[in-house]
Amino acid sequence: LVGRVLAPFSITVTPCDVPIEWKATSLLFLSAGNHDTQEVSKSQKASSMVSTIFNYKGNSVETYMGMSSHSALYLLEFLSTERDTHITVYLTTDTTSGHLYPELPMDPRIDVIGIGHTTVTLTWKHSPSVLQHRESIQYCLLVNEKHNYKSLCAAESAIRSSGMKLPPTLALSLSPYLLEPQQVMILSNSELSIINKVSSGEVRQVCVGTKNTYTVPNLSPSTQYYFDVFIVNLLTNASATYTGTFARTLEEPEPKVTELKDGKVVHVVLDGKKQKFYSLQYQARHKKIHFTFQLCRGQIRVHITRNGKTVASENLSGLRYFSLKGKVLDTYLVQLRSTEESNSSVKVQASPHFHKPLFPLLPESLKIKSFSKLRTCRSVTIAWLGTQEESKYCVYRKRIEEDQIWRELQSADRCSGPESRHKSEKVLCKYFYDLNLQRAVTTETIKGLEAGTLYLFDVYLFGPSGIPVRYHSKVVKTRKKC
Numbered sequence: 001l002v003g004r005v006l007a008p009f010s011i012t013v014t015p016c017d018v019p020i021e022w023k024a025t026s027l028l029f030l031s032a033g034n035h036d037t038q039e040v041s042k043s044q045k046a047s048s049m050v051s052t053i054f055n056y057k058g059n060s061v062e063t064y065m066g067m068s069s070h071s072a073l074y075l076l077e078f079l080s081t082e083r084d085t086h087i088t089v090y091l092t093t094d095t096t097s098g099h100l101y102p103e104l105p106m107d108p109r110i111d112v113i114g115i116g117h118t119t120v121t122l123t124w125k126h127s128p129s130v131l132q133h134r135e136s137i138q139y140c141l142l143v144n145e146k147h148n149y150k151s152l153c154a155a156e157s158a159i160r161s162s163g164m165k166l167p168p169t170l171a172l173s174l175s176p177y178l179l180e181p182q183q184v185m186i187l188s189n190s191e192l193s194i195i196n197k198v199s200s201g202e203v204r205q206v207c208v209g210t211k212n213t214y215t216v217p218n219l220s221p222s223t224q225y226y227f228d229v230f231i232v233n234l235l236t237n238a239s240a241t242y243t244g245t246f247a248r249t250l251e252e253p254e255p256k257v258t259e260l261k262d263g264k265v266v267h268v269v270l271d272g273k274k275q276k277f278y279s280l281q282y283q284a285r286h287k288k289i290h291f292t293f294q295l296c297r298g299q300i301r302v303h304i305t306r307n308g309k310t311v312a313s314e315n316l317s318g319l320r321y322f323s324l325k326g327k328v329l330d331t332y333l334v335q336l337r338s339t340e341e342s343n344s345s346v347k348v349q350a351s352p353h354f355h356k357p358l359f360p361l362l363p364e365s366l367k368i369k370s371f372s373k374l375r376t377c378r379s380v381t382i383a384w385l386g387t388q389e390e391s392k393y394c395v396y397r398k399r400i401e402e403d404q405i406w407r408e409l410q411s412a413d414r415c416s417g418p419e420s421r422h423k424s425e426k427v428l429c430k431y432f433y434d435l436n437l438q439r440a441v442t443t444e445t446i447k448g449l450e451a452g453t454l455y456l457f458d459v460y461l462f463g464p465s466g467i468p469v470r471y472h473s474k475v476v477k478t479r480k481k482c
Contacts, residue, residue, distance in 0.1 A: 007067070007093055008065070008066070008067055009065070010063055010065040012061065012062070012101070013061070014088045014090075016151070017059070017158075019081075019082070020081075023077050024064055025050060060150070076089070085157070086156065086157050101238040101240065102239060105125035109242070115249060115250060118217065118219045119219060120216045136235045138210060139231055140239075141216070142204070144225070148226045148227075219249050224246060257281045258280050259280075260280050262285070263351045264349070268345060269343060278336045279335050280348060282334070286328065286352040288353035289324045291312075292351075293316050293320045294319050295344075295414060297415075298342055300337065301313075302316055302320075304335075305333045306332050334350075345413075360465075361387045362461075362469065363386055367384070367471070369383045370476045376478065376479055377480070378449050378450075379445055379448075382446065384442065386432055386434065386442055388433060388434065391432075392462040393432070393442070394460045395429075399450075399454070408473065409473055414470050427446055456473055457473065457474045458473050459471040
């Protein structure tokens with residue numbers, strides 16, 4: 001790396017991770033003439049004097065300040081003895097302007113003024129450079145779970161090593177008129193060493209302008225984080241590092257527990273995006289306990305423990321019963337969680353074994369069957385299974401379009417009853433049962449339909465409690481021509 005300078009000058013070198021060795025050498029010519037590096041003859045080299053003016057070993061930021069001569073050539077040499085690494089080099093002949101390199105305040109510490117479960121609020125003293133050159137100075141904050149960084153350059157190296165691609169260099173976008181005459185910028189590998197809103201698994205950064213207070217969001221509970229603040233000159237890319245700090249976020253609060261009472265139905269709505277458990281607690285007053293779950297919407301995982309030991313865990317589907325036997329005063333904890341990103345909902349009941357059942361006796365299958373050969377332009381024949389218990393069944397129909405099928409089937413609230421339907425959609429209600437389950441099946445022909453039209457059919461089963469169970473919806477299209 002070769003540079004030719006005039007008058008006073010300074011060189012600042014920042015090792016990005018491992019220690020390096022570097023030195024500055026001056027080549028002083030004793031004879032007059034053209035001293036361009038491409039035209040120095042052997043005789044001229046013989047009449048020159050070489051001397052090392054500065055050398056350093058380590059990984060700290062070091063600055064050399066000196067006086068240049070008209071007949072001198074300066075050589076900077078860098079050596080990494082451990083492994084490939086990155087450095088930043090800043091050279092300038094304008095040593096009188098303090099704003100080229102940002103200043104730290106007298107107290108460069110970062111203060112933690114607030115800690116939450118997923119947030120940490122930080123504040124720091126303003127840099128004098130911000131007060132003088134607000135338009136070209138900004139603060140950048142780094143957050144990671146490993147350690148503090150000595151420099152912005154060190155953070156860049158960590159991001160490089162983690163596989164993140166840095167944004168295109170800003171060096172080419174800096175307009176010439178932004179730089180004062182006689183200023184020289186030397187960039188490592190032709191890159192301007194600044195990260196702009198880059199994030200990765202190890203290090204994430206946000207630049208906050210000239211604000212000196214910031215709340216870091218989206219952190220994990222009960223996790224230790226390290227925070228570094230850098231004051232960056234956007235024109236020169238020079239930066240200064242505040243004294244880093246660390247903080248541990250608060251433990252996640254225990255989820256609220258809702259008490260279940262004998263026979264009472266609880267309707268639970270779960271937020272799929274947060275993926276958190278919803279907890280219900282039940283204290284048994286009898287040895288045998290029944291838990292009933294009716295999945296209304298979405299997909300839900302249920303986990304049941306008795307006195308801290310797991311007794312059931314599975315994904316819910318439709319209507320599900322759990323019959324458990326334990327001791328009087330056993331404590332049951334029911335935990336529910338949505339397994340998809342959209343909201344899910346479920347109805348839950350806990351009761352002793354002799355309690356009046358919440359739902360009616362169910363058939364072997366809740367599917368509705370349609371008979372293709374019995375379809376006409378104006379009618380459709382459907383069938384469904386019944387039980388050995390006399391129950392009421394109500395049939396509803398709804399005309400739909402092709403592009404509505406998926407939405408109707410996926411978004412249907414399986415817990416909603418006929419009260420949510422329009423009166424015009426009701427076809428009929430009937431009672432039936434058969435003690436022989438092989439014959440507990442009924443058919444119905446729905447007439448008065450339009451040709452070549454899609455219809456959504458629903459059957460509702462009502463038991464002694466009056467709470468309905470909805471069969472799986474069936475879509476059937478009438479014949480176009482007969």
